[in-house]
Amino acid sequence: MATLKSCAVCFREPALQLPRHSYGDSYKRRNAKWRSPQAAIIPNFHLPMRSFEVKNRTSAEDIKSLRLITAIKTPYLPDGRFDLEAYDALVNVQILNGAEGVIVGGTTGEGQLMSWDEHIMLIGHTVNCFGGSIKVIGNTGSNSTREAIHATEQGFAVGMHAALHINPYYGKTSLDGLVSHFDSVISMGPTIIYNVPSRTGQDIPPRVIHRVAQSVNLAGVKECVGNDRVEEYTAKGIVVWSGNDDQCHDARWGHGATGVISVTSNLVPGLMHELMFGGKKPSLNSKLLPLMDWLFQEPNPIPLNTALAQLGVVRPVFRLPYVPLPLAKRVEFVNLVKKIGRENFVGEKDVKVLDDDDFILVDRY
Template sequence: MAIFTGAGVAIVTPMNQDGLVNYDKLGEIIEFQIANHTDSIIITGTTGEASTLSEEEHVECIRFAVDKVAKRIPVIAGTGSNCTHTAIYLTQEAEKAGADGALVVTPYYNKATQKGLVQHFTKIAQNTSLPMVLYSVQSRTGVNIMPQTVAELFHSCENIVAVKEASGNISQVADILQMTQGDIDIYSGNDDQIVPILSLGGKGVISVLSNICPQETHDIVAKFMEGDMVGSRELQLKMLPLIHALFCEVNPIPVKTAMNLMGMEVGPLRLPMTPMEEANKARLIQAMKDMGIPLK
């Protein structure tokens, strides 16, 4: 059984002006997401600036999200690291906190071999009972999880149950599903590929777009699952200009900018992330206006 079906939000980590985590605001945006039918909260992922959180902050954000959500929808904790030992620690802490699953990204900077990836993910899986979602995003980490590697891990580790596929390669998604007999759950890691991945048998999306348009992102998946493929496709295509604007600079710079423009007051980014360039900000503002998103 899938951890969730639908649109899960890769939620931002709001900051105070002093750069510390703003837990009050995190609680507000979690409630906003649930009220607008988001199907899962994915905390401390790439969009949540996990790479610049201390281990203490990382764990506290997971605990806070689990407590705030209170089992209304699943909470998946980003627990990946380029250190296997650290990834095990974060995953075990997420399990203790009551998370419903762990999203584990490929080790970044190390550029592990496929053999190294097998050993890394296997070791984590052996040290937790949480369902694990592998996160393949070569553009951020420098290494791709090959379909054969995904299949090997899926068949050898019973709690590796899903993949967040952000390679951008639809053929790779098809190969993964073929090699796992369609039994592994796949979530799109790219907001512009939700419908293509659903058409191959995907379960939904782990979405940046959902931070500002949770209902619409939910509806793209819900319509498809209900058999309204035309409506799903039309909504996917309608959202494309906004999606492109949200990725015209490295994530999460644009989405945090967008949320602040909406008056959500999620605060600044942590270095080395910097404020959005003015030309790109103007593009983002226009895309939001075109979608009828009210700006403050």
């Protein structure tokens, strides 16, 4: 009881003494010039969580040399949980066919449908199983700077080699806000900035990239605007990966791109490796263009998920709001596989047209 009485006395005393100001006549003067307050940004506020002993610590220079990076698909079990057995097989086939990096939990991997716990777990799992054979780039971007910082800290803590960061979408921000957003995360480790205005609703213009490029941690840019933008960056020494599979051959061999961050390589990693490593291959590029066009007729990853299910390498499970392509488009894919050659595609089962009833749509996951 004595302790409680003592605390009660403490509660009655003011916890904080605030200074009193006497504004005098200056407060009343209407002609006083108003000055805009200056934002206070606390640099490196996240540093207490950093570690330089993280497994697979790498540098931006190691990331800059990667030519084929696969935006890897995330497969699911019938209840909507991750199918790690199928996922491991997908990553392993990428390694065997020469892919040098994987984006984990990107748009193709449906990071937008994951909880952050799932997100970080999958990054850590990929590092643990494959980090010695392939570079693991975790998508830890967000439209919230606070979430992007926290996810990036966790991603590097579980060993990812680099982070992928998108510009804040939907709410968007000013160009100065973009710089501040990227500056808040780039100090943690090698970073790829992803520019895809069709999804974010806002282009990241070159003057923002040039300011962020002052950091040694900028590995480069995944650019979806087009090859003129690619060449603008590469001419100034900024590493660029094409974000458009149908433009990546010309980007690589005609506009200075280092390589591609690819969706198509989920399906034909060997052919995409040849496209990025084998010099100019216009005939191979022409051969693959119908497949690339098919893959982007609906928002990614809808066609890819449909294709991998018909190849028998993932279960035909979709997390809503994604749903499979209609039957006519599924038939088109089977014909494309036969034309390009089944031996060039992942998996060992015969490709087949799945019926509507074969697909499972999960709305609680």
